[in-house]
Amino acid sequence: MQHQPTESNTSHESSGRRAAQSQSQGASARRQRRPFPGWLYALLFIVVDLITVGIVQWGVSAAASNASLDRVTLWDMIAKMGNGNMVFLFNIIVVALIYLVLLMVTNRFWIATPILLSLAIVLAVVERIKIEVRTEPLMPSDLSFLKSDTGSIMSFLPPGSGLMIGIAIALIAVIIAGAIALSIIDGRHGSMVRGRTKRTNALAAITRIVLTILPLGALYGYAMQVGTVDSWAYHVSRGMGDTPSMWDAVYDAQRNGPVISFLRQINPKVMDEPQGYSEQTMRDVAARYSNVATEINKNRVANLNDSTVIYVLSESFSDPTRVPGVQLNADPMPQIRALKGETTSGLMLSSGYGGGTANLEYMGLTGMSMCNFDASLTSPYQQLVPGASWVPSVNQLWGKPVDSIGLHPYEASMYSRAQNYKKMGFSHFYTLSGENGKDIIAHQNKIDHSPYVSDEAAYQSTIEQVKDVKGGQFIQLITMQNHMPYNNWYNNNTFKATNTPGSAQLPASERESIETYAKGMQLTDDATIEFLKQLDSIDKPITVVFYGDHLPGIYKTAGADEKNSIDLHLTDYFIWSNKASEVNGKPIQGTKLDDAAYTSPNYFIAQVAAQTDAKVSPYLAFLTRMHAHIAAMEPPVVNKIQGWDRIPEGQAIYLNAQGEPMSVADMSKSTQDMLHDYQLIQYDITAGNHYLRDTDFMTLPR
Known part of the structure; x- marks a missing residue:
């Protein structure tokens, strides 16, 4: 029997033909879309x-x-x-x-x-x-x-x-x-x-x-x-x-x-773990220097944060007449030289030559030393501080951020200072451009053809941050006037540089740089003394730590001789207190600490405490004792502008109270032990487990 096609069967056959046709067309299209070679x-x-x-x-x-x-x-x-x-x-x-x-x-x-x-x-x-x-x-x-x-x-x-x-x-x-x-x-x-x-x-x-x-x-x-x-x-x-x-x-x-x-910058090597590092070791260290602090504080009556302390990092400030082979026709710093004879002062061992400002600044603000870091850590401000979870710094001893002010008459971006200063607890960091249009430094005057803001202007901006505040403050000023290069900026410069008798003749370009630099030093000399006079008229205790961060990198003739390395890494510093600074009714002004001839910036806050007869934390007690054992310390030094690949090779430089180099092997057992304690402390703060954070190691006595 023959079946007749129904309408339904016809429809299915038609759909099947269309599907087959579509598949055929799709296959043809795929054949046309050749894979890329x-x-x-x-x-x-x-x-x-x-x-x-x-x-x-x-x-x-x-x-x-x-x-x-x-x-x-x-x-x-x-x-x-x-x-x-x-x-x-x-x-x-x-x-x-x-x-x-x-x-x-x-x-x-x-x-x-x-x-x-x-x-x-x-x-x-x-x-x-x-x-x-x-x-x-x-x-x-x-x-x-x-x-x-x-x-x-x-x-x-x-x-x-x-x-x-x-x-x-x-x-x-x-x-x-x-x-x-x-x-x-x-x-x-x-x-x-x-x-x-x-x-x-x-x-x-x-x-x-x-x-x-x-x-x-x-x-x-x-x-x-x-x-x-x-x-x-x-x-x-x-x-x-x-x-x-x-x-x-x-x-x-x-x-x-x-x-x-x-x-x-993901994983900079900070330090090797010191031998014996552990929680118990750090608690022992904290207890040991807590006892030292108690002993020191028996004979001290003042509170550190009752005073205003001003750190003045004077760009490249260092006596050019002390450089081997260089002599000038006049003294570029007669007033500061005279002041150094009347107050705590001496020579500061610098880790830099012609550069490295922020490292000296970091040591001064934290009490830590670059010589304890690994050779890989060339810039704590860039490699360490931004990612650190704990950054104790000396300004924090003044408590609230409102009492910590930073000023720098240049760009805030240099060494990422703006962000680092926030992290260290500064409420403001005043610079040329500020940040987001805020915190712009008030005075920006320059001298003659110099591209940098004068020290006089920088000091005036600082005075305005101090004079209207009643309580104690911590102020950090980094100047720029004497920054390199030194291209005959100043009108009527009468300074003449020559070589000392019997030494190599200075090239003309080196003489010009030294003469320009010497004129800048003279201007700093005048501005600094005027700054101190204005501070003397303010009726609250103020102590100034003034120091040059490094020598200018212009002494090519002296730098050619490696025997001059220490001389090319010694800058001038002084610690001065105004007339309103007193201890038991007696003025501090005119005080000269016995162990001040040589220092390094990590010791500054301990020296300020000694100058002002202020009680110390266990950390400051440690720095006080460390300074008595080793007067100054820095990583190995070189007679060229600092590179940023590594800390120079060689043994760290340690000086005794007479400025003589010290060998670790020849140090006493107690000095070696203190150096090891220093490494433990610094490692715990920067790369370790921050065991000291849970102690009173950084806390001033009430």
């Missing part, structure tokens, strides 16, 4: 890598954050390759490793590529905004901020940033859309490593795992080791042209690339 993927990988480096570099390519530095662009980095500097290539390699990891994890070229480019755009915008707001690029310490205070991010956005963010979002959207379109066009849809059988699928999986682990391991190993001197990563980085510029984080990111600069 391997060489094209390789070319695109290189192009995307270069674009990523360019985008990230754009993020830090705003003008250099201080006027004395030239902006470094991507093209400048490329041009340096002709001189053998491969830091641009190094950035490409590092980004390529990150790109490879994304490719292997996603196994899709058209997924990994927009992820990488989007991350680069986000990073570039963040860098741009952070530099505008805080004159500082993205740093490892910012990651902890994001973790703890993400909700405050919007409050940091500067006016006008919305447009840049909107453009960035639009670009990311275009990149994602483009990747989707190319994935459709590409016959293999960007699949990177694939197999066609069980065996080849297993091989593909192993390949992906290996190509993920190897670059991740290389990146992790590099980040963990590059901050350690003489590690493989350190040598690779320097060999590729990475030149740390730790005095200016923006310039460092421009010069070496933000990725390289960021990775270098």
Whole structure:
């Protein structure tokens, strides 16, 4: 019997034919969409890598954050390759490793590529905004901020940033859309490593795992080791042209690339763990110096924070007539020389020559010594403080942040001071540009053709922070007048420099620098004495610690002789108290401490306590005793402007009370024990477990 086709059967047959036709057309379309060849993927990988480096570099390519530095662009980095500097290539390699990891994890070229480019755009915008707001690029310490205070991010956005963010979002959207379109066009849809059988699928999986682990391991190993001197990563980085510029984080990111600069600061080596370090050891140390503090405080009556203490870091201030082979036709510092004969004063051993200001500043503010740190830690302000969870500093002895003020007539970005001063508990840090238009230093006058604010102006800004406050304060002033270079800035300069009889003749360029510097010293001499006179008229106790941070790096003739190393690292300092400073009704002015001939900045706060007859904390008691054992200490010194690769090689410099070098091997057992205690204390505060934080080690007696 023959069946007649029904309407339903006809409909099913028609649908089947349409489906078959559609499948046939789809198959034909897939045959037309050929997979991109391997060489094209390789070319695109290189192009995307270069674009990523360019985008990230754009993020830090705003003008250099201080006027004395030239902006470094991507093209400048490329041009340096002709001189053998491969830091641009190094950035490409590092980004390529990150790109490879994304490719292997996603196994899709058209997924990994927009992820990488989007991350680069986000990073570039963040860098741009952070530099505008805080004159500082993205740093490892910012990651902890994001973790703890993400909700405050919007409050940091500067006016006008919305447009840049909107453009960035639009670009990311275009990149994602483009990747989707190319994935459709590409016959293999960007699949990177694939197999066609069980065996080849297993091989593909192993390949992906290996190509993920190897670059991740290389990146992790590099980040963990590059901050350690003489590690493989350190040598690779320097060999590729990475030149740390730790005095200016923006310039460092421009010069070496933000990725390289960021990775270098992830894990700086601070110190080796001292022998015997433990919680019990640190409690024993705290108890030991608590007893010393009790003994010292029996004979002291004053409270340190009842006085106003002003630290004046006088840029490059040091007697040029003390430099071997140099003589001047007049004394550039007659008034300070006379003052030094009337108050606590002497010579300060400096770790720097022609640079390194912030390290002297750090030692003065914390009581810690650079000679205890590893050779890898060249700049605590850049490598240590930003990521530290505990930063005890001497200004904190004055209690509330409102009683701690910093002033610096230059850029806040130098050594990341603005952020570090906040972390150390300063309420204000006044600079030329301030931060977000706030905390701009009041007086900015310059002298003749000098590019720097005068000491007279810096002192006037400081006086205004002191005179209207009744209670005690801590004031930190870092001057700029005598900063290098010394290019005949001053009109009517009558100073003439010559070589001493029998010494090598000074070149004309060196003479000009010394003569310009000498005139600046004379101006500092006048301004400082006038500053002290104004402080003398204020009716509250004020003590000033005045010191030069390092010698100017202009003494090439003397520096050629290594025998002059100690002489080229001794600056002048004094501790002076005004007329209102008294102990038991007797004026402090005119006091001269017996052990003041030589010192280093880590001892300043202990010396201030001794000068003002103030009671001490266990920490200050330790510094007091340490100074009695070793008058001054600094890391090894060199007769050239400080580099930023490492602390110089060699034994640390220790001087006795007569200024004579001391050998650790020849020190008494008690002195060696105190040095070990110093290392324990400093390690616990900076790199250890902060056991001392839970004791009264840093606390002044009530």
